[in-house]
Amino acid sequence: MDKAVEALGLNLPQLIAQMANFFVLLLLLRLTLYKPILKMLAERKEKIAEGLNAAEIARAEAAAAQANIQAQLDVARKEGQEIVAGAQTIATRIQSEAREQSARDREAALERARTEIQLERDRAVAVLRGEFAAITVSAAEKVINQSLDRQAHQRIIDETLAESSFSGQ
């Protein structure tokens, strides 16, 4: 056994020295390598997760805004259509009203014209009656050569006219 140990060069101090080496290296690398690197890796992981998260949120927000805009557009379009429809109804109503109004006005004007014409005729008839009476009286005077009281004449003519039922109606 001793010979084997010697031939392989085993000796306790070096064994201990090498074990110490390992633990020293473990400690040094822990301080200079693993801790900073693992910390950095974790930090980066967190940052990336954060970034992805933010992107996700932004995307959701954008989608929500898009939907919102769409909804508003829909509403506006609907409203516009309603407004147009309303305007059309109003226009139609105004048109028909105007048409009715003009028909009524025309009717009224006709009525008025007709009334005036009636009045005019009545007046003309009255004038004509007067003139006709005078003409008749003078014609009768001439015919009978008789001078009569003017008022008596007039009365006779009116009675005659009334009997002849000459009227403007």
Place this chain on the structure above:
Amino acid sequence: MKLVYIVGGIVVVLGWLAIGLLVAQGPQPEIVVPAETITTVGPLNLTNTLITAWIVMAFLVVVSLLATRSMKLIPSGLQNFIESVIAFLYGQVEDIAGAKNAPRFFMVIATFFLFIIASNWFGLFPIFNAIGKTEDVGFEVFHELSAADPEKLKLKDGVYEEDHKFAGTKMEKSGGMAIIKPGAKAIDFEVKAGMNPGQAMDSYTVFLAHAFAGLEASEEEIAQPAAELVRQAREALAAEEKAPKLLVVEGHGDGSAGEHGVASAALGDTVTGIDFSKSKRFALVIPFFRGVYSDLNNTLALGICSFLIVEFWGFQALGFGYLRKFFNFSSPIAAFVGLLELLSEFIRMISFAFRLFGNIFAGEVLVLMLTFLMPFLFVDIIYGLELFVGFIQAAVFALLTLVFATMAVEHHGDEEHHDGHDGGTADAHHIPGAAQAE
């Protein structure tokens, strides 16, 4: 046209190999299993593997500092590379141990992996195993032969108990830093069991004359020289200006080693010293750097660390309930299985140590031998293979530790009726584990 390229390629490769074989062939390296000691500090031998381990540690820490010095959220360059390595390792640990245990296991597992892979790949640098301090084997042999209580040779009743081989490279110069010179020659001197120091000295004399003064001698003659041959060797060494000189005084010829020299068995005089000042040295290069895990001490240390940490986690997670896995006397079979479990815990440590050591040491020997046998091209293939082996061994060590750790912290099915108190302690201990992750 294509044929020209193929033939040309083959010619270039063969030519390159031939140049390597003819011109750049080095001496055969001496393969030593224990790590070579560069210097000694107190009880600790500063071996070349230990020095390399410190260099690797310093490298890892410096790279870590550079990578994490000014960290940015959007990484680039070194930080990016190191982060990807850490993230990959963490992912692997998480896959095997689960998200709950990963933070607790990760740092140890990653340290195993990084330390081993960095060490293995460091060991492939060309300066490894090549640049080193030289040890004067020529003097060493004489010291060993002339000492009454030699270090490397075992004396019993005046004769040597077992064979010992002194290997060295014949060099132009020695001392300081030296790359093995192309064409330098590796030579061995061997002391056989049953020789006494005087016979060994005679053998050494003939060996030196053969190596440095061109004396004709077969291996058997070197091993057991006749008196006449020893005398010829003395004369040859004395005549050749650039050979080592023996310092000899007349004296008793009993073949023993004394305080002032060693008495020649054949000639009866005493050799008091060897002077290498005018000759080429007979020296061994002790490399300053050698792969960390080509030393069994280091792999065994890692195995023990792995064992200790796994047991620690086991106790941390399950309290003393952890021991129930090993000492379960509910039935003879369970007791036997528990015993096997206990044994396997310790055997793991040994298998960890020898798996890593065997792979890395074999790889170094392969690279070294091929470098000296076939200096160019061939060794490149082995280098590629060694890069792969270095990675695989690091991964195997780290993953096995991770698997054992995961097994150690698992609750066992037959423990369900103990959950009342066991679960409580386990949960209480999970909290520091979780806090560690932050």
